[in-house]
Amino acid sequence: MAEPILEMRGMRKTFHGVTALSNVNLTVQQGQIHAVVGENGAGKSTLMKVLSGVYPHGDYEGTIRYQGEECRFRGIHDSEEKGIIIIHQELALVPLLSITENIFLGNEQAKGGVIDWNASYVKTQALLTKVGLKESPNALITNLGVGKQQLIEIAKALSKEVKLLILDEPTASLNETDSDALLELLLELKRQGISCILISHKLNEISKVADAITVLRDGATVATLDCKAEPVSEDLIIRHMVGREMADRYPKRTPHIGETVFEVRDWVVHHAIHPERKVIKGVNLHVKRGEIVGIAGLMGAGRTELAMSIFGRTYGQNISGKVLVHGKEVDTSTVQKAIDHGIAYVTEDRKGYGLVLDETIAWNTTLANLSAVSRNTVVDEGKEFGVAQDFRKKLNIRSPNVFARTVNLSGGNQQKVVLSKWLFSEPEVLILDEPTRGIDVGAKYEIYTIIAQLAAEGKCVLMISSEMPELLGMCDRICVLNEGAFVAEFPAAEATQEKIMRSIVTSGVN
Amino acid sequence: MASTTPETNAPATSGGMAFLKSNLREYGLLISLVIIMVFFQVKTDGTLFQPLNLTNLILQNSYIIVMALGMLLVIVAGHIDLSVGSVCGFIGAVAAVLMVNYNWHYVPATIVCLILGGVIGAAQGYWVAFYKIPSFIVTLAGMLVFKGLALAVLEGASVGPFPPEFQLLSTGFIPDPFAGETLRVASLVIGLLIALAMLIAKVRGRADRAAHGMENEPVLFFAIANVIFIGMIAAFSYQLASYKGLPNVLVVMLLLMLAYDFVASRTTIGRRIYALGGNEKAARLSGIRTERLTFYTFINMGVLAALAGLIFAARLNTATPKAGLGFELDVIAACFIGGASASGGVGKVLGAVIGAFIMGVMNNGMSIMGIGIDYQQVIKGLVLLAAVCFDVYNKNK
Numbered sequence: 086m087a088e089p090i091l092e093m094r095g096m097r098k099t100f101h102g103v104t105a106l107s108n109v110n111l112t113v114q115q116g117q118i119h120a121v122v123g124e125n126g127a128g129k130s131t132l133m134k135v136l137s138g139v140y141p142h143g144d145y146e147g148t149i150r151y152q153g154e155e156c157r158f159r160g161i162h163d164s165e166e167k168g169i170i171i172i173h174q175e176l177a178l179v180p181l182l183s184i185t186e187n188i189f190l191g192n193e194q195a196k197g198g199v200i201d202w203n204a205s206y207v208k209t210q211a212l213l214t215k216v217g218l219k220e221s222p223n224a225l226i227t228n229l230g231v232g233k234q235q236l237i238e239i240a241k242a243l244s245k246e247v248k249l250l251i252l253d254e255p256t257a258s259l260n261e262t263d264s265d266a267l268l269e270l271l272l273e274l275k276r277q278g279i280s281c282i283l284i285s286h287k288l289n290e291i292s293k294v295a296d297a298i299t300v301l302r303d304g305a306t307v308a309t310l311d312c313k314a315e316p317v318s319e320d321l322i323i324r325h326m327v328g329r330e331m332a333d334r335y336p337k338r339t340p341h342i343g344e345t346v347f348e349v350r351d352w353v354v355h356h357a358i359h360p361e362r363k364v365i366k367g368v369n370l371h372v373k374r375g376e377i378v379g380i381a382g383l384m385g386a387g388r389t390e391l392a393m394s395i396f397g398r399t400y401g402q403n404i405s406g407k408v409l410v411h412g413k414e415v416d417t418s419t420v421q422k423a424i425d426h427g428i429a430y431v432t433e434d435r436k437g438y439g440l441v442l443d444e445t446i447a448w449n450t451t452l453a454n455l456s457a458v459s460r461n462t463v464v465d466e467g468k469e470f471g472v473a474q475d476f477r478k479k480l481n482i483r484s485p486n487v488f489a490r491t492v493n494l495s496g497g498n499q500q501k502v503v504l505s506k507w508l509f510s511e512p513e514v515l516i517l518d519e520p521t522r523g524i525d526v527g528a529k530y531e532i533y534t535i536i537a538q539l540a541a542e543g544k545c546v547l548m549i550s551s552e553m554p555e556l557l558g559m560c561d562r563i564c565v566l567n568e569g570a571f572v573a574e575f576p577a578a579e580a581t582q583e584k585i586m587r588s589i590v591t592s593g594v595n
Numbered sequence: 596m597a598s599t600t601p602e603t604n605a606p607a608t609s610g611g612m613a614f615l616k617s618n619l620r621e622y623g624l625l626i627s628l629v630i631i632m633v634f635f636q637v638k639t640d641g642t643l644f645q646p647l648n649l650t651n652l653i654l655q656n657s658y659i660i661v662m663a664l665g666m667l668l669v670i671v672a673g674h675i676d677l678s679v680g681s682v683c684g685f686i687g688a689v690a691a692v693l694m695v696n697y698n699w700h701y702v703p704a705t706i707v708c709l710i711l712g713g714v715i716g717a718a719q720g721y722w723v724a725f726y727k728i729p730s731f732i733v734t735l736a737g738m739l740v741f742k743g744l745a746l747a748v749l750e751g752a753s754v755g756p757f758p759p760e761f762q763l764l765s766t767g768f769i770p771d772p773f774a775g776e777t778l779r780v781a782s783l784v785i786g787l788l789i790a791l792a793m794l795i796a797k798v799r800g801r802a803d804r805a806a807h808g809m810e811n812e813p814v815l816f817f818a819i820a821n822v823i824f825i826g827m828i829a830a831f832s833y834q835l836a837s838y839k840g841l842p843n844v845l846v847v848m849l850l851l852m853l854a855y856d857f858v859a860s861r862t863t864i865g866r867r868i869y870a871l872g873g874n875e876k877a878a879r880l881s882g883i884r885t886e887r888l889t890f891y892t893f894i895n896m897g898v899l900a901a902l903a904g905l906i907f908a909a910r911l912n913t914a915t916p917k918a919g920l921g922f923e924l925d926v927i928a929a930c931f932i933g934g935a936s937a938s939g940g941v942g943k944v945l946g947a948v949i950g951a952f953i954m955g956v957m958n959n960g961m962s963i964m965g966i967g968i969d970y971q972q973v974i975k976g977l978v979l980l981a982a983v984c985f986d987v988y989n990k991n992k
Contacts, residue, residue, distance in 0.1 A: 399880060421882040430880065438880050441873035443940050452870055453881040455863040462863045467807035474808075486810065506881070 088153055090115045090249055090280045091136075096147035098131055098140065105131045106145070107304040113249070113297075118271060118281045120291040123301035124326055124553065129284050132301070133251050137171040138164040151249075168248030172238045174257060180227035185209040187226055188241045212240040216270055232263025239270065250274065251282045256290060257385050268294050286383050288319045288590045300325040319590060320583075327553065327582035334530065335558030338537040342561065343374030345412070347428075347514040347545045352406035354387075354394040354569075360402055364390045366569040368406075372514065372545040377536065379560035380549045381585050387569040388549045389433055392516045396430035397423045410513065424453060429512035431503055433519035433549070435496075439503040442492035446484060447473035449491055449502050454510040476505035480535060497528025504535060514545045521555060533559060553582045567592045622820075623985070624934060624949050631953055635960030642963050643956070646838030649831070654765060654910060656955035657844045658683065658903035660948055662926040663933075664855040665892075665899035667947040670930050671859075672892045673872040673939025674723060674730035677923050678737030679900040682715055684919030685745040686904030691754035691914030694761060701761040709901050715741070716897020717890065724889035738923070746916045755913025764847075765910035768840040779840030786832020786841065789849070790825045797821060844906055851899075856944040868892060872939030928975070929954055932982040953978070 089112050096109040106128045113119045123129050135145050138158030149156045151167060158164045161171075178187050185205050194205045209222035216236045226234060235255055242250055252271075256264040264287075271281055271294055285291055291298065298310040298317060308325045310317045354365035364387050372378045382388050393400035395408060397420030408417050410426050417423040423430075432438040440449050450473045451458050458469040473487040480501040484494060491502055500520065507515065520536065521529045536559060540546050550556050556563050563580045565573040565588045573588035636643045643649075662679050669676050686708050693704040719737045723730045756762075773780040797817075804811050811817070835841055859865040870878040871885050879885050903922075908914050933950030935942030954975060961971045 396880075397882075419882075419884070420880060421884070424882045432880060437874075438876045441870050441877055441940065443873050444869070448866075452866070452878075452883075455866055459863050463861050464863060464866060466861075467803055467809070470807050470809050488810070 088115070089113060090117075090152060092150040093132070093136065094148050094150075096132060096135060096145060096149075098135060098145040105304055106135070108306070109147075109301065109304065110306045110309075111299050112309070113280055113282060116275060116278050116280055117296045118275055118283055118294050120283045120285060120295035120298045121301060122285065122288070122291065122298060122322060122326060124551075127301040127326075128304040129301055130253060131304075133171055133253060133282070133284065136164070137161055137169060137251065165245055168246055169251070170242035170245055170247045170249070171251040172235075172242060172253065172255065174254040176231075176234050176238055178226045178234055178237060181225060183223045183225055184213070184220060184229075184237055184240075185222040187237060188212060188244050190241075192245060208244065209240075212243055215243060216240045217266065230263070232259045232266070235259065235263070235267060236270070239267075239274075247279060249280045249282065251284075253284045254286065254385075255283070256285065256287060264290065286590070288322055291322075292317065292319070298322065302326060319587075323583050323586045323590070327586060334533075334554070336530070336534045336537045338541065340377070340540065340561050341375045341543075343543065345371050346374050346410065347372040347547075348407075348409040348412075349395060350407040350409070352391065352395070352408075353404065354390060354401040355403040357401050364401060364569050365394065368566075368569075368571060370547075370564065370571075372547055374545060375540050375543050376562065377540050377546040377548055377560045379556035379563040380547065380566055381553060381556050381563055381589075382551075382566035383589060384551065386566045386589075388566055389518055390569075391566065392430055392518050392547070392549060395423070396420065396428060396516065399430075424510050424512075427511070427513035428516070429453075429507035429510055429514070430516045431507050431518060431520060433522060435499050435503050439506075440491045440499060443490060445488045445490055446477065446482065446494075446502050446505075447487040450476055450487075450505045450509055453506050457509070472509060473505070476509065480505055481531060495524075495528070497524040497531070500524055500528070500532060501535075504532075508539075512544065514547065515539060516547045516549070518549045519551065520548065521550070521552070529555075553585055556580075556585075557582065565589060624932075624946055624953075628949050628953050628956070631956055631960075635956060635963070639960060639963045643960055644834060646834045648959070648963070649834050650838050650842060652955060652959050653842055653845050653848075655959065656951055657765070657842075657848050658907045658910075659922065659925050659929060659955070660848055660951045661851060661899055661903045661906065662896075662922065663929045663947040663951045664851055664944060665896035666926045667930050667933070667935060667942050667944055668855075668859065668868055668892045669730075669896050670927075670935045670937070671872045671939060671942045672868050672889055673875065674889065674892070675927065676719070676730065676734045676737075676893070676896050676900075677927075678715075678719060678734040678741060679896065679903075679926055680919040680922035680924075681738045681741035681745065682712065682897065682900040682919070683904035683907060683922055684914075684917070685715075685741040685748070686712055686901040687908035687914040687918045688745040688748040688754070688916070690761075690905055690908055691757065692748055694757055695754050701758055705761075705905060708905055709898055712897040712899070712901020712904070713894050714897070716894040716900070719897070720890040720893025723893060724886045730893075745918070749914060749916050751916060753913050753915040755911075757909060757912055762909050762912055763843060765842075765844050765906050766912075767843040769843065769846065771840055777837060779836040779838075782840035783832050783836035786836065787829060790828040790832075793828075794821060794825055847906075852944070852948055859944045864888075869940055872941075874940070925951075925954060928979050932979055934982075934986060936986070950982075 091111070091113040093109065093111040096106050098106040109128065109132055111121070111132065121129050134140050136149065138160050141159045142157035151169065156167065179190065188209050189205050194201050194208065206222050213220060213222065216239050218233060218236050218240070220229065220233065226237065229237070255267055259267065268290060271283070275281065283291070283295065295312055297312060299306055300308040300322060302325070310321070349368060349370040352365055352368040353363065356362035356364050368391060380388050390400050394404050395417060398404055398418055399420060407414050409415065415426040417426060417428060436442060441452070447469055451469050455464065458465055458472060470487060476482070477484070477487055482498050482501045484498060491499055494502065517536065521532050524532070536546060536548070548556065548560060557577070557580055561577050563575050563577065563585065564571050565585055567589050572592040575584060632643065662683070666676060666679065689711060690704055690708045693699040693707065694701060719733050722728045722733045769782050769785065771779045771781045801811055801817065832841070867878065867883045867888055870881065870883055871888055875885055904919065907918060911918070929951035930942060930947045931937065931950070932953055933942065933946030933948070935947065957975060957978065958971065961974065
């Protein structure tokens with residue numbers, strides 16, 4: 086075999102003490118389609134950012150050899166010059182510019198600073214033919230569907246004489262026809278000698294096009310499979326993806342499950358911007374007193390959209406369906422109404438949606454239930470202080486006092502403040518969206534303990550998480566959401582990571 | 596977790612200096628006002644604090660301060676209102692037409708003008724709040740519209756004079772039953788009572804905090820700060836009392852100041868405005884009706900702009916098409932000098948008031964010193980820049 090086009094050895098990268106990559110090796114042969122798979126957080130995106138120079142040389146350990154020479158990229162510009170182009174999951178196109186303008190953005194066909202639009206136009210036409218798109222080069226990006234936009238991204242990559250194309254979840258938001266067209270294009274590019282790294286969760290697509298598969302888990306390469314030598318079964322891939330030791334990372338709890346308290350029926354939600362797209366397609370769900378129900382699913386499955394649309398319709402439009410609390414239909418059309426009916430939603434994005442970072446712990450704690458600490462709309466700061474002090478003690482928030490600004494707290498402590506805020510609104514139903522995202526192992530255990538405590542107090546907990554072990558460790562029942570619909574439900578005793586993963590990756594096929 | 600730092604439950608035992616350092620912005624503002632006052636007092640050979648000049652200083656800045664109260668809330672909510680100057684002029688024009696041309700009584704005319712201000716605020720706030728059109732653009736449009744309407748209402752000419760009762764709003768003083776010849780005793784007594792009331796409120800607030808086990812500023816610091824503060828108010832009211840007494844407009848201004856400071860810092864609606872500006876998404880997810888709240892802040896701004904327009908018209912005793920020109924810049928500058936953040940969520944009502952006084956004292960002092968209007972503008976611009984730079988530097992430290 087010829088020399089590999091890319092060889093990454095011993096890649097290591099940490100963020101503020103949290104290890105993202107611990108030991109990754111990746112070898113891509115010339116003209117190969119190489120799939121990289123792994124759970125959310127396994128390190129796929131970080132690896133690609135290291136490769137494309139987003140994290141410059143010196144920010145990580147390990148060596149990158151590309152086309153036989155060692156590379157030390159200082160930025161995306163360096164890697165693009167060598168023909169390594171990455172297409173991110175969130176497309177980097179400017180919606181109100183034309184196809185031509187987007188393709189040559191930052192790479193304008195210009196002489197002395199003056200753009201030669203005719204040359205750009207002709208070149209764009211040639212590129213569009215190459216990717217099989219029949220659109221005018223003058224069409225605006227905003228008028229194209231996501232599938233076509235994805236092809237424009239590839240055309241843009243081709244315009245830069247790409248040698249190694251990296252696609253991050255290219256088919257995540259595409260329908261089947263568009264996905265097939267894209268995969269077909271990848272095979273065509275391969276015939277022209279362009280190598281490709283494909284990051285995907287969809288194993289059926291991978292087995293269609295990939296020549297080799299590298300499986301990442303917890304920031305390390307756990308297997309490299311050669312699809313040419315022997316057919317690789319999905320089972321094998323799944324086992325490699327999830328096969329980790331389940332240590333004692335969760336508090337022991339004996340569930341006391343009562344009657345059904347919270348119910349959602351026939352919930353349908355349309356996309357917030359594209360009303361013709363259904364994001365949630367008729368979901369039914371119930372949670373009993375003292376029960377922890379997990380919602381598993383991949384990114385983009387619609388989990389946060391489901392939660393936020395229930396909580397005061399803070400996501401989506403044309404929402405239909407019923408929400409019932411204690412068997413009675415309730416109106417959750419505004420956040421205040423949802424809170425009044427005992428529903429609380431702890432966001433996955435605590436900095437963006439959870440906290441007013443400039444303000445103190447005490448201030449944030451009472452924000453969702455100010456009337457409880459005020460008389461005739463005047464806030465009783467002494468009472469507020471008492472409340473915040475109680476929660477600080479109860480949830481073990483580490484700070485000098487409750488007047489510390491939340492911006493200065495660690496992720497785990499910030500999460501506890503957000504939890505305090507929602508516990509103070511005295512909910513019966515708690516929807517926790519990624520409650521342990523981005524916090525370290527010790528703090529995670531504390532959050533788990535709090536969740537277990539809440540369930541023991543008789544609250545209904547709906548827990549959304551991308552970390553399957555966390556769901557398996559905490560939940561009494563796990564529902565699997567994929568593409569806006571529940572595809573499976575397991576009691577805790579029967580659920581395994583393999584089963585969950587299988588229900589996701591096979592749901593698209595059936 | 597064993598690795599994290601242990602809890603420090605006891606309040607940090609900080610001395611006066613440490614406390615001053617951590618509250619540099621708040622006290623810094625007050626200290627710079629004092630420094631600026633002392634500077635001009637010396638440079639103008641004592642003219643600045645002469646009773647007549649002090650009274651003028653207040654009258655000259657009253658309408659700016661009234662508007663700064665509303666503007667602060669708008670800025671804290673994350674918006675801006677460029678139309679206040681024009682609205683101010685427009686309302687003055689309407690008041691003049693009603694009272695002079697149509698001979699309305701001043702009470703209904705004033706009420707109609709204030710309501711009209713609220714309607715104007717609502718008309719602008721509607722687009723900002725519910726249609727998410729940037730406030731900069733909406734109020735820029737409003738600025739042009741109301742400047743034009745003022746011209747139209749007055750038909751290009753000045754209208755006046757106002758009925759004498761209406762003029763009292765700006766030119767009147769608190770009546771003096773003791774009929775003091777050289778010293779208005781009533782005014783002095785009221786001034787001292789206000790100082791006393793504020794002192795009691797502060798001591799009680801401190802006791803309340805202590806009762807809940809909350810941290811307080813060091814005793815010595817508290818004492819010194821309050822003695823200076825009370826002394827200043829006493830001296831201030833003595834000076835005013837030895838001229839004509841407390842101006843009516845000062846009383847209006849003081850009441851509004853106290854009310855707005857209370858609303859902003861102590862009530863739930865104030866809280867919600869800060870939350871809205873600090874993180875709109877988090878505020879919305881906490882059950883705050885962000886759109887309605889934005890709408891209300893603009894209505895409030897409109898009413899205060901109308902009040903300022905009335906005060907200004909009463910002071911000039913005539914409504915002119917040029918009234919209110921450029922006021923919005925002074926008002927916005929006062930808020931930013933007073934520590935408000937352009938990105939919203941940060942700012943104090945008293946800060947904006949002090950900011951307005953800093954601008955006012957500089958205007959007044961430089962005029963007395965004979966500095967031309969050209970360099971006055973240059974200096975004020977640099978002061979604004981310096982104040983905001985100081986804020987940013989403080990934040991990044």
